[in-house]
Amino acid sequence: DRVPVLTVDGPTASGKGTLGSALAERLGYHHLDSGALYRATALAALRQGVPAGDEAAVAAIARALPLRFENQQTLLAGEDVSDELRHEAVGSLASQIAALPAVRQALVELQLAFRRLPGLVADGRDMGTVIFPGAALKVFLTANSEQRASRRHKQLISKGISANIESLRADLEARDARDQHRSVAPLRPAEDARLLDNSALSVETSVDQVLDWWDAVQ
Ligand code: C5P
Numbered sequence: 001d002r003v004p005v006l007t008v009d010g011p012t013a014s015g016k017g018t019l020g021s022a023l024a025e026r027l028g029y030h031h032l033d034s035g036a037l038y039r040a041t042a043l044a045a046l047r048q049g050v051p052a053g054d055e056a057a058v059a060a061i062a063r064a065l066p067l068r069f070e071n072q073q074t075l076l077a078g079e080d081v082s083d084e085l086r087h088e089a090v091g092s093l094a095s096q097i098a099a100l101p102a103v104r105q106a107l108v109e110l111q112l113a114f115r116r117l118p119g120l121v122a123d124g125r126d127m128g129t130v131i132f133p134g135a136a137l138k139v140f141l142t143a144n145s146e147q148r149a150s151r152r153h154k155q156l157i158s159k160g161i162s163a164n165i166e167s168l169r170a171d172l173e174a175r176d177a178r179d180q181h182r183s184v185a186p187l188r189p190a191e192d193a194r195l196l197d198n199s200a201l202s203v204e205t206s207v208d209q210v211l212d213w214w215d216a217v218q
Contacts, residue, residue, distance in 0.1 A: 007131075007132050010141035015203070136218075
């Protein structure tokens, strides 16, 4: 295929979103934040009172998700839900419904549609392993859970939301465990992925590293 794809997978709060959008900007490519699709499905299920255990009903929501990305905003049925999607309760429910095969299947086409010229940077858990296995470059981003909890803590504080760092860390670890041990599309590096541990790296340094790798595969 002529449309180049760069994937960034990794655990919760590893910095995939920040890295993915910075790379998309630097390359002038489209950006797929696949976690937002799972989060939006979770939010829509919450609002409609559909329990996370009702796989068919949640998959139906995912298949008909009225989601649009516009001017840095995520719109669900026309309403800006960008902030609400970041809530811990939504993230936690997203990770539960993401373990349901019918829900994952329902979101495949929507994700593939992001692959358009001039290119795509896709971030998530299974971008390199399942959705875009032919990607020219696959990055697997990690950071230790202490760093990730502390970054998440800073983000929340800056939004005026109080949070306990130890409970954030416990939540991250629980979500990682669920993502790694599920039977469909578990979180793991693709065999040909480049590992990048950004625990001690600035965003700029991580972006430059990935752009060096990207140049090398062109
Ligand atoms: O990356 P983010 O925290 O926004 O993702 C929310 C949840 O959606 C994750 O915990 C994960 O369970 C799920 N997810 C997934 N596959 C993706 C992206 C996200 O299973 N490609």
